[in-house]
Amino acid sequence: MATIKYGSTGKVLRVNLTQGKIWEEALDEEVIRKFLGGTGLGVNYLVEEVDPKIDWSDPRNIFFVGAGPLGGLRIPGCASISVVTKGAQTNGATSTQANGNFGAYLKWCGYDAIIVQGASPTWKYLYIRDGAAELRDASHLLAKDTWETEDAIKKELGYEERAMSVFSIGPAGENLVKSAGLFGDRGHCAAHNGTGAVLGSKKLKAFAVARGTKKVPVVDPEKISELARQTTEVAKNFQGGKVYTWGTQWVVPVAEAAGWLPVKNYLTNVFPEKDLFDGARLRSLFEVKNYPCYACSSHHRGLMKASKGKYAGLFIKEPEYEQWASMGPQIQVKDPADVLIIANEVDRLGMEINEVAWILGWVMECYERGALTKNDLDGLEMTWGNVDAILTLINHIAYRRGYGNILAEGVKYAAEKLGGEAVKWAIFTGKGSSPRGHDHRGRWVEMLDTCVSDTGTLQTQMNINRREVWNMPQPFDIFNWEHVATAEANSTGSMTVSDCLVQCWFTAFNDTPLQTEAINAATGLNMTLDEVKKVGRRVVNMMRLFNLLAGLTPDKEKPSVRYSSTPIDGPTKDKAVAPHWENMLAKYYQLMGWNRKTGMPLPETLKELGIEDLATKWKK
Amino acid sequence: MTKAKVFPAKIPSPDASGNFKVSVEVMSWLKEDFGHKSLDSLILAQTVRPGTSLMDLVRLLAAKYPRFGKKVLGHKEGLTEYCMVIWNGKIISATELDIKLKEGDVLKLTPAFYGG
Secondary structure, eight states, X not given: OOBOOSSSOSEEEEEETTXXXXXXXXXXXXXXXXXXXXXXHHHHHHHHHOOTTSOTTSXXXXXXXXXXXXXXXXXXXXXXXXEEEEOTTTSSEEEEEEOSSHHHHHHHHTOSEEEEESOOSSOEEEEEETTEEEEEEOGGGTTOOHHHHHHHXXXXXXXXXXXXXXXXXXXXXXXXXXXXXXXXXXXXEEOGGGHHHHHHHTTEEEEEEEOOOOOOOOSOHHHHHHHHHHHHHHHHHGGGGHHHXXXXXXXXXXXXXXXXXXXXXXXXXXXXXXXXXXHHHHHHHEEEEEOOOTXXXXXXXXXXXXXXXXXXXXXXXXXXHHHHHHHTGGGTOOOHHHHHHHHHHHHXXXXXXXXXXXXXXXXXXXXXXXXXXXXXXXXOOOOTTOHHHHHHHHHHHHTTOTTHHHHTTOHHHHHHHHOGGGGGGOOOBTTSOOOOSSOGGGOHHHHHHHHHOSSSSOOOOOOOSSTTTTTOOSSOOTTOHHHHXXXXXXXXXXXXXXXXXXXXXXXXTTOHHHXXXXXXXXXXXXXXXXXXXXXXXXXXXXXXXXXXXXXXXXXXXXXXXTTTOOOOSSTTTTOOOGGGHHHXXXXXXXXXXXXXXXOOBXXXXXXXXXXXXXXXXXXX | OOOOOEESSSOXXXXXXXXXXXXXXXXXXXXXXXXXXXXXXXXXXXXEOTTOBHHHHHHHHHHHSHHHHHHHHSOTTOHHHHEEEEETTEEEOGGGTXXXXXXXXXXXXXXXXXXX
């Protein structure tokens, strides 16, 4: 084994919570060549060390938090982290990323990643500083929300605001709520597939990493500087530079116009109040202070203060599009100020906002139709847009109070438990995961992606930046099932490369050739573009193998009845995806080199990706 | 609230040669391609000849607004991945761009956007 020397610290931090033991482990250069870092490295640990058949809450499950080979460098978007574990919502492989500073700070402390295993007998948090780490008592942090936890740990350890990065779980994670996530750096999150519940099962409240002082060695510092400049140019110019300037604040009206804004639990596609959510208006109502991630000059999300109205003085992270959409049109809250306070509460309680939105929308529809009554809901009148009732119910979910205890298991579980017609009103995938904050009936490629994903959330996202590199179909009709299946299959691996680098999508926009140059300038591995693309597809196929052994079957790769229903109004009226689903899935499997009946990658697929030994290992 | 800007305010009936006008709202960052930097809405009243298709209209706008033209026609990704066309409230797929326009048609051009 040769330890990786460049673009890496050469080490990971191992933590056994059962034994209270912490140690360092060297990182093999060949492992980095095969998996790059971040999601890839985490998935390698997952398949090497976790029996796919165990439950997500089993102490033998691992929780991986890692940076990538560009982490800690001046290339924008690379201070992020990827979390890999066996997740609570699907009980399968999970890969979810958070921006912020944690990834850079971790590498400056001397570690590429943290791998936590076991379960602590008492609540702890992990404190990391230059070349050292310790588990500390967290009993005094229990029931604190994610912002309070961040404040309390920084105060306790004596760090200023940006001298430390803290990611924690809120009350929802402590109570093993299936939609609980990991939150930090003032509102960033790696929240999909119940990462917070996994940490709750391990009794680990938080990760706190000081802004370390160690430099990450790279083979070509000048080239890295040049690539940092080029990546900033991509961020500034892609899609008109809109994300760079406005973050995702402009999306709601556009999504409504194009028919992919989630409105009233998919009962309609029309949201007359859309213009109230326009970015320019929002930023005129609230004071926004820039609060960038390390090395990023984008104005994507700042800290926001409500300067007028009923919530004057409220200080929160500027919501993303998905927060506006999920806590606005989806549940019919029409005043952005109300959306702000609800989204803020969900973040503080530590739950993934889209899943909460599907839960709330389903409850409200059940209430309207009489399938759930005030009596069932602990006295709450869950009418559309009832802000007070929404705030109460999300707390009930986070603390598993009353009917909130059932909802804490997720919308799929709650709908199936209630049974009858109500199952048809819930939005979920057969695997139990939640769609992102869109109406995918207007974005078939993302519906397919959500359903076939092995990460617990979107896995691929069609590559629209470097489509020639990923062989996108020409022409591309967004409502043609063959085009959609081809675009999804051909793009597979593209987003995964970004997740292995742990690079924010809003900087390089999956510009794989640019990323390949950066990998080589940082690590000196001299990888070709094809090798890098293959890393993405290798990691996807490894998660697939893991999930198949964890109980995944192809019949679970489908949207629920409501999720795949036909829109009755708006721009996508009558665009029916359901009749095409089986053909689309079959085409996708074929292009992926997977067996249609079992979902298993074919031997030649595994061989091409150099992971045929994995199937053999698990066969034993 | 942003104010709608309409050029001209009233869409006239077909002229002597049968030409007519359709309304085209340009949304979000696409407005900059049309030289419109204000945050206000941009709604164009575009004169077209009888028999003009949706794709013809896009070509016409592309010629009139070169920055838009360069991106929308020279774009390697194809029209509907740079810009979504919504025709009378209905989203148009790449294979439907041969639809013929008629007087009073209302179009929206929105940027295509993928991701969360």
